[in-house]
Amino acid sequence: MSRNGQRSTNPLDYQHVPRAVAAMPKDFACGFEIQPHHHARPQLIYATAGTMRVSTDDGVWVVPPQRALWMPAGVEHSIVMLSDTTMRTLYVRDDAAAAMPMECRVLMISPLLRELIVRATELPVQYDESGPAGHVVALILSELQGLQSLGLQLPMPHDGRLRGLCQALLQAPGDQRPLEAWAETINTSARTLARRFQSETGLSFGAWRQQARVLEAMGRLGGGESVTRVALDLGYESVSAFSAMFHRATGASPRAYSVRLGTAGRNMPSAANIARARVSDQPEVRALPADRKPL
Numbered sequence: 001m002s003r004n005g006q007r008s009t010n011p012l013d014y015q016h017v018p019r020a021v022a023a024m025p026k027d028f029a030c031g032f033e034i035q036p037h038h039h040a041r042p043q044l045i046y047a048t049a050g051t052m053r054v055s056t057d058d059g060v061w062v063v064p065p066q067r068a069l070w071m072p073a074g075v076e077h078s079i080v081m082l083s084d085t086t087m088r089t090l091y092v093r094d095d096a097a098a099a100m101p102m103e104c105r106v107l108m109i110s111p112l113l114r115e116l117i118v119r120a121t122e123l124p125v126q127y128d129e130s131g132p133a134g135h136v137v138a139l140i141l142s143e144l145q146g147l148q149s150l151g152l153q154l155p156m157p158h159d160g161r162l163r164g165l166c167q168a169l170l171q172a173p174g175d176q177r178p179l180e181a182w183a184e185t186i187n188t189s190a191r192t193l194a195r196r197f198q199s200e201t202g203l204s205f206g207a208w209r210q211q212a213r214v215l216e217a218m219g220r221l222g223g224g225e226s227v228t229r230v231a232l233d234l235g236y237e238s239v240s241a242f243s244a245m246f247h248r249a250t251g252a253s254p255r256a257y258s259v260r261l262g263t264a265g266r267n268m269p270s271a272a273n274i275a276r277a278r279v280s281d282q283p284e285v286r287a288l289p290a291d292r293k294p295l
Contacts, residue, residue, distance in 0.1 A: 007121070011091070015040040019127060020096035021137045023120035026087050030223075034079040041091040042100060043071040044144070046109060046117060050085030051222035053215075054078070054104075060154040060170065061106055062215040064222030066114075066260070067150070070105045077104075083223035088117050090140070099145045107147040116140045152218075154211050157200035161186045162193075169209055173216045174235035179205050214249045217242075218257070227254040 007025060008014075014022035022041070028050075045054060046068035054061045054069050056077045063069045071077060073094065092100070109117075119136055127133035157163050165186055169175065182205070183193040197205045213234050220230045231242035231254075246254045 007125070011037075011039060011089075014091045014125070017091075017125055019125070019129065019137070020093050021120060021140060022091045022125060023117065023123070024087075024089050024091070025121040026089070028081045028085045028087060030081055030083050030085075032081045032085075036076050036078045038074050038076045039071070039091065040073060041093060042073045042097040044090040044092065044107075044117075045069040045071055045079070045087070046089060047085045047087045048114060048118060050087075051082040051219045052085060052087075053080045053082055053219060055080075055156075056104060057156065057158070059104065059156055060212075060215065061104065061152055062219040062222075063106065064218060066109055067152075068107050068109050070101055070107055072100075072102055072104065075104065082219045088121050090117060090120065092141075092144075096141055101149065104153070106150040106152045107144075108150060109147075110143065113140065113143045113147075116143065152215065154208070154215055155201040155203065157197070159196065159200055162196060162200055166208070166212075169212055170216075173209075173213050174233050176235050210245065210249070214246065217246060217254065218250070221254055221258045224258075227258070230254070 009024065009026040011024060014024050030050075045052065045063060047063070047065060049065055051062065051064040052069075054063055054071075054077055056075055061069050062082070116136060116139055120140060123133045123136065127137070129137075156166055165182055168185075179194060180190040183190045186193070188196075194205055197203070197208065201208055203211065217230050217234060220233075221227070227243070228239050231239045234242065236242035236245070243253055243255075246252075246257070250257065252260070
């Protein structure tokens with residue numbers, strides 16, 4: 001489990017440890033992307049510093065400090081680091097995770113649980129279950145079961161062309177083009193696009209785009225960007241208009257959100273710039289050839 005006295009950073013080494021919880025510490029640079037993969041064990045994806053964007057076939061989540069994402073076993077997911085990230089992830093044995101959600105969920109991480117997770121990464125991988133280390137892990141499991149779940153998912157459609165359109169919106173969340181213009185890019189009518197969007201995501205096109213902007217803003221504010229810069233990059237004409245939207249969606253102003261995360265005043269790289277740097281890895285949205293069948 002270790003090389004040269006250092007703890008392994010290979011997730012495969014933690015999937016069959018004969019303990020209820022296996023904790024892996026790993027640091028990542030801003031912009032690093034973990035390609036789609038899955039694990040044999042359920043996972044708590046958490047970082048003590050930095051913000052991550054996690055994607056599955058069904059949705060996208062932004063995970064800043066003070067939050068974590070519960071990832072059930074076997075679910076394929078990818079992760080993009082929206083800032084320098086100090087990941088401290090837990091792999092939980094199936095029986096120990098029996099009370100946890102069967103779907104991905106964003107969870108609030110209390111200061112106590114944060115310290116327990118950090119401590120778990122410092123324990124021997126095969127810790128003494130009857131000693132103090134075992135008590136630390138037992139308390140982690142107890143805390144996990146009582147965590148509040150937050151509705152911060154951005155649902156993704158399964159239709160290939162709609163998914164490509166959504167990927168384009170995620171790459172350029174400030175794009176102001178209306179529904180009609182986006183419909184043209186996939187050779188369909190605005191009415192059909194609106195109907196299919198609602199059917200596949202459960203949200204209207206406008207609601208989905210606003211939620212995407214909220215998650216983008218959360219990630220960038222969590223990375224230390226200024227409220228003004230985020231507001232303008234997301235296409236808002238004024239900081240006040242952006243702040244009103246953000247408050248309606250999250251219950252907190254952008255500045256209060258940044259202060260709560262301890263990132264106010266920092267200046268970290270932009271999540272949108274990261275996305276643009278990765279655009280070659282994402283489906284391209286373009287008008288369909290005339291012989292392609294519309295939606």
